Amino acid sequence: MxxxxxxxxxxxxxxxxxxxxxxxxxxxxxxxxxxxxxxxxxxxxxxxxxxxxxxxxxxxxxxxQPMRDLIPQVQNLMRLRSFRIMTNRYVSAAAAVVLGFVLWGAVSTFGVPNPAMLTPQQPTAPRERFGTKVSTAVSGFYKSLDDTFKNFTLTAESGLDQIRTQSIGGSTAKGD
Known part of the structure; x- marks a missing residue:
């Protein structure tokens, strides 16, 4: 059948x-x-x-009558999607800032040649070695990247805690 x-x-x-x-x-x-x-x-x-x-x-x-009330479920979905949209914006902004710092560090490290620097001069003080400059720039980049991701993680966890608190508070209030 x-x-x-x-x-x-x-x-x-x-x-x-x-x-x-x-x-x-x-x-x-x-x-x-x-x-x-x-x-x-x-x-x-x-x-x-x-x-x-x-x-x-x-x-x-x-x-x-509908089988169940869909308003809390839809509200939770809307909160989750707005949280994702906001975090995506912050991630894009953070990536742009990191890229800007990388480019700024590259220009400051390698620089634009100064014509006065090309003429032979008397050595006055020992210059910083190229490897040291690169190492300093790379470690600074990784430190700023690590700080950015820590801040992002804290913001994301805070947002998720707020969503959990609201959904738990809404379900206990409804059960009363």
Whole structure:
């Protein structure tokens, strides 16, 4: 025995939906093609639409009510999505700042040649070695990157704690 309604019995000889077809549509026992045909027919046939509406209105009040309240679930989803949007913005901003510091460090480390520096001069003081400059720039970059990720993690954990607190507070208030 098939779970689905037989599509051959969906319409009567006059081209209207049969009562069994309307009940199958209401109960959800039509396959995809049958549901599509019935929905299309209801979109232009006022007679069948009135019969279908009367059948739904005749249902007990319990059947007309939603199975559960969806407002808290939708609100939690909205909070989560807004949190993700905000964190994505902060991550993009942090990446731009890090890239700016890297470029700034590269220019300050390698610099633009100064024509006065190209002429031979008397050595006055020992200059810092290139390897030391690179090491200092790289360690500074990694320290700032580590600080940025620590701040981001703290912000994300704080936001998640707020969402958890609101969802726990909402469920206990509803249970009272």
């Amino acid at each position: 098939s779970l689905y309604f037989d599509n051959n019995n969906l319409f009567d000889a006059e081209g209207h939906l049969t009562d069994e077809g309307l009940y199958a549509l209401k109960d959800g026992t039509l396959d995809d093609l049958g549901a599509l045909e019935a929905a299309e027919h209801l979109s232009f046939c006022d007679y069948c639409l009135l019969r279908y509406t009367a059948m739904i209105e005749a249902a007990p009040e319990v059947m007309k």
